[in-house]
Amino acid sequence: MDNDIPKRHVGDSPSLGSSKVDLHTHTTHSDGAYSPTALVAMAAAAGVKHLAVTDHDNLGGVAEATLAAAQHTIEIIPGIEMSADMPGGSEVHILGYYLDVDNQELQAELVRLREGREGRGYGMVQKLIALGMPISWERVLELSAGGSVGRPHVAQAMLERGYIQSSAEAFDKYIGDGGPAYVDRAKLSPAESVALIHRAGGVASFAHPIYTTDYPTVLRDLVALGLDGVESYYGHYPEADRQTLLTLADQLGIIPTGGSDYHGRPTMNDTPVGGVYVPVESVARLRAKAETYRKRIA
Ligand SMILES: [Zn+2]
Ligand SMILES: [Zn+2]
Structure with missing residues (x-):
């Protein structure tokens, strides 16, 4: 999950356990909460x-993760999590x-999106000040430690x-969607996100x-737009989901992916890194699929 959808606990899942794969x-x-170096050491x-x-x-x-991984026998898969707006x-x-x-188009788009996040974070701080809850924008930036500014930093x-x-409580009363201190931000559509990832050789x-x-x-709509996979293994999924x-992934011919969504923040109800079983076969399928996009670009 992430900094933008408040986490809800949906019960312990049988997929919890130790895994060789965390995506x-x-x-x-x-x-x-942790640096890439610390994350790699934990993994x-x-x-x-x-x-x-x-x-x-x-x-x-x-x-940094790739550098840190040189001391361990871990493959670092260059990844990203992009927010996309659905119609509605x-x-x-x-x-x-x-x-x-190093893809230039992707990098430029990420700069634009991060600037949007910052502008939005600043906007929320201004609204909180107007509501009689002055917090410091400098402190919010400090809490984001040079990374992408998110609502958890404002909440903190x-x-x-x-x-x-x-x-x-911050989400429920103030900065959750539609709350009195909520500010929207520019996002890509799912189609734009998927196409951007493909053009950067990714899956x-x-x-x-x-x-x-x-x-x-x-x-199904996302698969029609070219989506390649679906997160089928996740910490707190009920077994039925x-x-x-897994059945949908099979029927649609896409790759089941999964991971801990580890943030290292106890308040986010995290699963530990490597704490969700994901088959190694998924990694091989992602790599093979990425290969086809790279060839298309070249
Ligand atoms: Zn996430
Ligand atoms: Zn997320």
């Missing part, structure tokens, strides 16, 4: 062999894998000032679909 993790380059200790670093609208953690205003997250991190700043008792997967209403329909997603 969904965050670092300080977005709203994760290595957990026995992970294939780790995708998937920060929000940010590829900045990939290089709801939001979906699209994961990208095996991206060319509010918590520090004692305006709220928990991060969830696109639908992140945590169960947080989306009527996800089987949305998934996991089965539904």
Whole structure:
């Protein structure tokens, strides 16, 4: 999940356990609590062999993770998690894998999206000030530690000032969608996100679909747009949803992906890195698919 959809607990899933594969993790380059180096060390200790670093609208953690991985036998999969707007205003997250991190078009688009995030974060701070809850924009930037600014950083700043008792309260009362201090931001459409990922030589997967209403329909629509995979293994999926997603992936001929969505923030109800079973076969299929996009570009 992420900094933009408040997490909800949906019960422990039988897919929890140790895994050689984790295709969904965050670092300080977005709203994760740990540096890429620390994340790689944790993954290595957990026995992970294939780790995708998937920060929000940010590829900045990939290089450091790759460097850190040289000390361990871990493959770092260059990844991203992009927010996309659905018609009607709801939001979906699209994961990208095996991206060319030097792709100029992707980099330029990410800069534009991050500037949008910052403008939005600043806008929320202004609204909170107007509501009689002054928090410091500098503090919010500090909490984001140079990564993508997200609503959890605003919530944390509010918590520090004692305006709220928990991060969830910030979302419920003020900065959740439609709240009095909420500010919208520019996002890509799912079609644009998928196409951008493909043009950067990457493979696109639908992140945590169960947080989306009527996800089987949305998934079919996304596959029609060229989506390659769906996050079928995830920490708190009920077993029935996991089965539904695996069946859908099979029927639609797309790749089942999965991961912990580790942020290292206890308040986000995280699964530990490497804590969700994902088959190694998924990694091979993602790599092979990325190969076909790379050939198309070349
Ligand atoms: Zn995530
Ligand atoms: Zn997410």
